[in-house]
Amino acid sequence: MKLFRQLVNWIDVRIGVGELVEKELTGYLLPRNINAWYSLGSILLTAFAIQVVTGILLLVYYVPDADKAFASVTAIMNNVPFGWLVRLLHAVGSNMMVLALLLHMLSVLWMGSYKRPRELNWLSGFILFNLVTGACLTGYLLPWSQLSFWATTVATNSVGAIPVVGGHLVEFLRGGKLVGAPTLGRFFALHVAVIPLIIGALVGAHLFLLQRIGVSSPPFGLDDTTNRWQGDVFRYESHPGGIPFVPNYLLQDLTSIFVYLACFLAVVFFDPYLFFPKEAFSPANPYLTPAHIKPEWYFLPNYQTLKIFPSELLGLAVQGVAMTLLALLPFLDRGGERHPLKRPLFRIGYVGGILLWLGLMVWGHYS
Amino acid sequence: MDNAGRRKFLVTLLAGGGAAAAAAAAWPLYRYLAPAGGGSAAAVVVIPENEVNEGQAKFFQYAGSAAVLVRKRGGELIALSAVCTHLGCIVQWVNEKQEFLCPCHAGLYSAEGAVLSGPPPKPLAPIPFKVAGGTIRVGEVA
Numbered sequence: 001m002k003l004f005r006q007l008v009n010w011i012d013v014r015i016g017v018g019e020l021v022e023k024e025l026t027g028y029l030l031p032r033n034i035n036a037w038y039s040l041g042s043i044l045l046t047a048f049a050i051q052v053v054t055g056i057l058l059l060v061y062y063v064p065d066a067d068k069a070f071a072s073v074t075a076i077m078n079n080v081p082f083g084w085l086v087r088l089l090h091a092v093g094s095n096m097m098v099l100a101l102l103l104h105m106l107s108v109l110w111m112g113s114y115k116r117p118r119e120l121n122w123l124s125g126f127i128l129f130n131l132v133t134g135a136c137l138t139g140y141l142l143p144w145s146q147l148s149f150w151a152t153t154v155a156t157n158s159v160g161a162i163p164v165v166g167g168h169l170v171e172f173l174r175g176g177k178l179v180g181a182p183t184l185g186r187f188f189a190l191h192v193a194v195i196p197l198i199i200g201a202l203v204g205a206h207l208f209l210l211q212r213i214g215v216s217s218p219p220f221g222l223d224d225t226t227n228r229w230q231g232d233v234f235r236y237e238s239h240p241g242g243i244p245f246v247p248n249y250l251l252q253d254l255t256s257i258f259v260y261l262a263c264f265l266a267v268v269f270f271d272p273y274l275f276f277p278k279e280a281f282s283p284a285n286p287y288l289t290p291a292h293i294k295p296e297w298y299f300l301p302n303y304q305t306l307k308i309f310p311s312e313l314l315g316l317a318v319q320g321v322a323m324t325l326l327a328l329l330p331f332l333d334r335g336g337e338r339h340p341l342k343r344p345l346f347r348i349g350y351v352g353g354i355l356l357w358l359g360l361m362v363w364g365h366y367s
Numbered sequence: 368m369d370n371a372g373r374r375k376f377l378v379t380l381l382a383g384g385g386a387a388a389a390a391a392a393a394w395p396l397y398r399y400l401a402p403a404g405g406g407s408a409a410a411v412v413v414i415p416e417n418e419v420n421e422g423q424a425k426f427f428q429y430a431g432s433a434a435v436l437v438r439k440r441g442g443e444l445i446a447l448s449a450v451c452t453h454l455g456c457i458v459q460w461v462n463e464k465q466e467f468l469c470p471c472h473a474g475l476y477s478a479e480g481a482v483l484s485g486p487p488p489k490p491l492a493p494i495p496f497k498v499a500g501g502t503i504r505v506g507e508v509a
């Protein structure tokens with residue numbers, strides 16, 4: 001213990017750990033009325049770390065070759081000790097992470113935290129959401145099952161509706177006329193290297209932005225006592241008299257992370273195949289399209305939208321417009337009021353948007 | 368209980384729980400990465416007799432490692448580990464001299480595996496085998 005103290009002291013004298021802890025952790029004050037929804041960011045960091053670690057472990061036994069991929073994944077599930085655990089953590093984890101992302105977005109929307117001066121936080125987060133779904137899409141192909149093959153065929157096909165360049169774009173994405181071995185090569189590179197690196201960099205930017213401007217106060221409960229950003233000069237939004245991040249909010253973060261892990265592991269251990277339809281268990285056959293091929297739950301609304309519109313181009317355009325509007329929301333919705341109960345129009349859009357999205361998902365599931 | 372005592376109790380509880388959770392995660396990780404088992408009880412390797420001609424050597428996998436069968440001029444069969452006893456390179460059969468040469472540091476062995484020259488400290492390890500009905504059964508004691 002004495003030796004440990006001496007070691008800590010030795011380091012502290014040189015890099016000032018104590019000061020750093022004081023400034024960034026114990027002296028980092030959060031608004032008194034902060035709530036549990038603010039811990040979704042920490043849940044997401046944990047979820048991303050789990051994806052990275054289990055992904056690296058899968059790379060030990062996975063073979064990115066169209067002739068061997070399915071067999072290698074089957075071997076991970078059946079022969080490698082605890083391979084089933086690593087694979088399920090990765091596959092189920094991706095679904096849980098998308099769920100956590102959606103909750104994070106819904107909570108910053110509801111509390112109006114996306115509004116100025118946090119437009120860039122929203123924008124970087126929105127790009128992150130798209131990258132995470134991109135990682136899910138590319139990862140889906142890797143087991144080279146019937147599900148992988150045909151889901152990727154359908155997903156890449158929809159790009160073909162874009163006028164003029166569509167056909168060429170589809171071929172470029174696939175690395176050939178149809179989904180095949182070249183598609184696996186490029187999706188593999190995207191999934192294990194390109195997308196994770198960009199996600200990592202963007203998470204860094206997301207947190208940097210948050211650290212610079214400071215955490216928002218929830219619009220509920222206590223009156224906001226913080227110094228207000230005016231748009232004239234940079235002002236850090238401090239929370240004098242707030243609660244310290246360490247230990248108070250760290251405890252909330254840890255509690256939320258464990259609640260998340262409990263839900264996540266409950267699926268892994270008690271309903272491991274919740275997200276696996278039966279096509280996931282047979283190897284890809286390019287000459288045999290299965291009867292009811294559906295995308296993952298979070299892509300079902302997109303899938304259904306493409307189906308409702310008489311022209312694929314129209315369906316694609318509608319989604320493009322919706323996503324662009326969402327991405328630019330803080331630049332369009334510029335009012336200062338953040339309390340949801342004082343924003344009736346916002347409330348209608350919020351609830352209506354969720355219901356529309358869920359409705360399309362259910363419809364897509366049963367159609 | 369006073370506050371300090373309560374805090375110490377909770378910290379101990381938390382540390383214990385954390386250690387248990389870490390161990391529960393470390394075991395699957397170790398097992399996942401541990402080399403595949405089944406290497407200790409070596410399976411018998413069956414090689415047709417006519418695949419090893421007089422004066423020639425045949426290399427093959429045995430018990431997860433490299434092994435070699437030699438039929439000396441005159442017909443005598445020998446089975447050896449092909450792993451050099453110096454630093455573990457795989458020896459080569461030199462047909463003209465009827466010797467094993469290790470290409471890494473020029474260790475030289477006789478057809479029986481005895482060290483002739485160079486750094487190897489020990490002879491090549493012999494492997495038991497049995498010849499029956501036109502096949503060589505490496506790993507079975509005659």
Ligand code: HEM
Pocket residue numbers: 037038039040041042044045048101104105108113114118121122123124125126127128129132199203206207210214215216217
């Ligand atoms: C890999 C995915 C993501 C990670 C790891 C992440 C992480 C975090 C963390 C740690 C915080 C601070 C604590 C909190 O308020 O929760 C935060 C805040 C924020 N995030 Fe994310 N996030 C991600 C994705 C997103 C997405 C998809 C959006 C929305 C499109 C978003 C929008 C925001 C906003 C606006 C804030 C500021 C909230 C405030 O100050 O009250 N984030 N994020």
Ligand code: FES
Pocket residue numbers: 451452453454455456469470471472473474485486487
């Ligand atoms: S390893 Fe064979 S001589 Fe050195």
